[in-house]
Amino acid sequence: MKNEKRLVMALVVLVVMFLVLLGASGDFGSATPQQTTEDESSLADEDLIVVGFSQLGSESVWRATHTASIQNALSKENGFFLQYSNARQKQENQIKAIRGFISQRVDYIVFSPLMEDGWETVLTEAKDAGIPVILVDRKISGSSDLYTTFIGSDMEEEGRKAGLWLENDLARRGRADDPLNIVVLTGPFGSTSQIGRSRGFMQVASQHESWKILAQESGDFTVVKGKEVMAKLLRQYEDIDVVVSQNDEMTFGAMEAIAEAGLTTGIYGKMKMISFDGVKDALELVDSGKINCDVECNPLQGELLAEVIKKLEAGERVEKEYFVDELVFTKNNVSDYLSDRVY
Numbered sequence: 001m002k003n004e005k006r007l008v009m010a011l012v013v014l015v016v017m018f019l020v021l022l023g024a025s026g027d028f029g030s031a032t033p034q035q036t037t038e039d040e041s042s043l044a045d046e047d048l049i050v051v052g053f054s055q056l057g058s059e060s061v062w063r064a065t066h067t068a069s070i071q072n073a074l075s076k077e078n079g080f081f082l083q084y085s086n087a088r089q090k091q092e093n094q095i096k097a098i099r100g101f102i103s104q105r106v107d108y109i110v111f112s113p114l115m116e117d118g119w120e121t122v123l124t125e126a127k128d129a130g131i132p133v134i135l136v137d138r139k140i141s142g143s144s145d146l147y148t149t150f151i152g153s154d155m156e157e158e159g160r161k162a163g164l165w166l167e168n169d170l171a172r173r174g175r176a177d178d179p180l181n182i183v184v185l186t187g188p189f190g191s192t193s194q195i196g197r198s199r200g201f202m203q204v205a206s207q208h209e210s211w212k213i214l215a216q217e218s219g220d221f222t223v224v225k226g227k228e229v230m231a232k233l234l235r236q237y238e239d240i241d242v243v244v245s246q247n248d249e250m251t252f253g254a255m256e257a258i259a260e261a262g263l264t265t266g267i268y269g270k271m272k273m274i275s276f277d278g279v280k281d282a283l284e285l286v287d288s289g290k291i292n293c294d295v296e297c298n299p300l301q302g303e304l305l306a307e308v309i310k311k312l313e314a315g316e317r318v319e320k321e322y323f324v325d326e327l328v329f330t331k332n333n334v335s336d337y338l339s340d341r342v343y
Contacts, residue, residue, distance in 0.1 A: 048081040049313060052101030054111035056138070057089040059221050060249045062277045065343035066137060066299035070110070073302030080306070091115055095122045102129050108309055112137040115190045120146065132312060136301055138192035144320065148312070151305050151322045155193050158295045159200025161328050162244060162274050165293045167204055169272075177210055183233050184216040185226055185245040185254060193297075194218070197246050197276060214240065219250035226253030234261050242272045248282040251275040251291065266290040267331060278329055280341040286334045294334075296326040299343065 051074050055067050067084075074080040083106065085097035091114045101109050102125055109131055113119060116139060123146035126133050132148040139150055170176050182205070187194040198216065205211045214237050219226035226249060233240065234257060243258075243265065245251040251273065258265055265273040267289040275282055278296035285291040301324055311318050329337065 046076075046081075048076065049079055049108070049309060050081045050083070050104075050106045051108045051110055051309070052083045052085070052097070052104065052106040054085045054087055054094045054097040054101075054109075056087050056094065056112045056114040058086060059089065060247065060277075061279045061281070061343055062247065062249075062297065062299050065279075066112070066301065069300045069302035070136065070305060071302070073306040074309075078306060079310075087114060089114065091118055095119075098122050098126065102126055102131060105129070106131060108132050108134060108312075110134045110136055110305065113140050113192070114138075115188070116141040116192055116195065117190060123147065134305065134308065136305060137299075149308060149318050149320055149322065151301050151308060152324065153297050153326060154323045155196025155297075156200040156203075157196075158276060158297060158326065159197035160203055161200070161295050162197070162276070162293065163201045163204025165295075165328060165330070166242065166272070166274065167208070169292070180208075180211045180241050181214050181237065181239050182211060182242040182244060183214050183230075183237065183240050185219040185229055185243065185250045186216055187218065187221045187246045189218055193221075193246065193276075201244060219245070219253065221247045221249055223249050223253040223256075226250030227257045228253070230254035230257035231261070234258065234263070240271055242274065244274045246276050247297075248275050248277040248279045248294070251282060255285075255290065266292055278327070278341075279343055280338070283329055283334050283338055283341060286329050286331060287338060289331055292330065294329045296329065298324040298326050300324070 053070060058064055071082060071084065074082045083101065083104070087093035087097065094111060094114060098109055098111060099122060109126055113135065119140045120142050123133055127146060133146065135147050135150040137152040140147065170178065186198060205213065215233055217229045217233070219229045226245065230253065243254055245254050255265060255273070258271065263270050265271045273291045275291050275294045276297055278294050282291060282294050286294050304322055304324065308318050308322065
């Protein structure tokens with residue numbers, strides 16, 4: 001089987017080299033054409049584990065770090081040959097990429113699904129082809145038989161951590177029963193992060209009759225959309241006590257809108273700001289007191305992914321889920337982690 005796959009990959013190499021000579025460019029890989037050609041031309045001579053990786057996009061610093069973590073771990077030096085595709089926030093692009101990986105007869109398919117629904121047909125095709133599928137960062141709905149394992153964050157637990165922080169902060173201030181008006185900036189509706197973080201936060205919020213969710217609107221995990229949605233919410237609601245923003249990029253945009261409205265956030269501000277991800281720029285705002293709490297979503301998943309694939313190669317049993325370690329950052333602890341933050 002390996003030799004057959006190598007033959008198919010060698011044919012793919014010839015096509016890619018021909019396209020490069022014609023000046024064409026593909027969507028596979030972040031390497032330059034010269035680097036890709038060099039790696040592919042040596043593929044037939046080396047017994048590398050061939051992995052097709054479809055990333056959902058590049059909407060944030062977090063996502064870029066996640067991609068780099070996987071690219072670095074699944075390197076030629078570590079025994080892998082990686083085919084990379086950026087779906088640019090379109091599910092049809094991911095489905096096309098996965099079908100391309102199937103036709104190339106890669107050893108493993110790895111992808112971070114843009115949405116939870118809509119994967120049954122293409123993943124059934126991968127299963128029929130005998131190619132194990134590994135989900136990273138996000139999950140899919142439907143049958144768990146369509147993928148081998150999941151590696152990433154417990155999004156529901158992240159949402160719960162945010163709710164518990166707010167609950168504990170209010171209790172500490174003697175304001176546990178005070179009325180609280182909350183707006184939530186979510187990720188794209190239907191994504192694992194939006195579903196999990198919303199569900200986890202609401203599990204805590206539902207225990208507090210005094211907490212009122214004024215609105216939940218998607219900011220698409222981007223600065224621009226986060227600012228746009230926050231500006232609209234500020235026009236709609238005069239008294240917002242808490243902003244829950246489901247990623248740091250939206251938080252940056254929301255804070256711009258709040259500042260332009262002449263309002264403040266954070267420890268000494270009018271609104272409490274709760275964010276997710278824990279990128280360095282956001283942690284600096286936690287340190288300065290402008291973000292009250294940032295729930296970490298760890299993008300450094302590449303090494304764990306490589307370990308799991310090598311277990312599968314060795315015929316070892318793997319778990320159905322692997323969760324990475326994550327923290328909750330506040331003014332009290334963030335300075336311990338800032339200097340080591342690489343993203």
